Amino acid sequence: MPSEGIGYLINLRHIHFYGEEQMPANIGRLTSLQTLQDSFYVGTRKGLKIEELGSLSKLKGSLKIRYLERVNDKLEAKQAKLHEKAVDELELWWELGRSEVELEGNHDEEVLEGLRPHPNLQRLVIDCYGEEVEESLDFSFIHHIHASLEKLSLDGWEKLTQLPHQIQHLIALRELEIRNFSKLDALPE
Secondary structure, X not given: OOHHHHHHOOOOXXXXXXXXXXXXXXXXXXXXXXXXXXXEEOOOOOOOOHHHHHHOOOOEEEEEEEOHHHOOOHHHHHOOOHHHOEEEEEEEEOOOOOOHHHHHOOOHHHXXXXXXXXXXXXXXXXXXXXXXXXXXXXXXXXXXXXXXXXXXXXXXOOOEOEOOHHHHHOOOOOEEEEEOOOOOOEOOO
């Protein structure tokens, strides 16, 4: 079936595809969808933007979102309505190795803020976010998941010198994984 026709499968509950080129357009029409495997790949064309996640209110379990550098701002990120989805594992990926031109005008921090996850989130992975972020970072978006988040994995912030101070308020946190933080010299007090 061509990917354009998949939107007619309104009773579809689970979909598995492998790789960006396999992800169907207009996935937001699948309003009964509960699981989305392998990842949601943010595109730049209509039918592939992050807003497609907004109407998937029944999503639960695990969700991976890739190519978040293609989201323009906080308002666009909010259209995903992640806070309304019973997702307990969330992976947020930005592309590794973006050029200086791509990083110069990025809106990674406001996009991350707009992707406010469900309050019962247990596991969060943030990969290659804001590669050029130096010193410290405001992680205020996690204040509403401080009581549920058990595992936090951060990868690819090579210039960051200290972890966000909000991490110390994650009272349920059992596991903190930090990779590729070559300049990290301080943990939150």
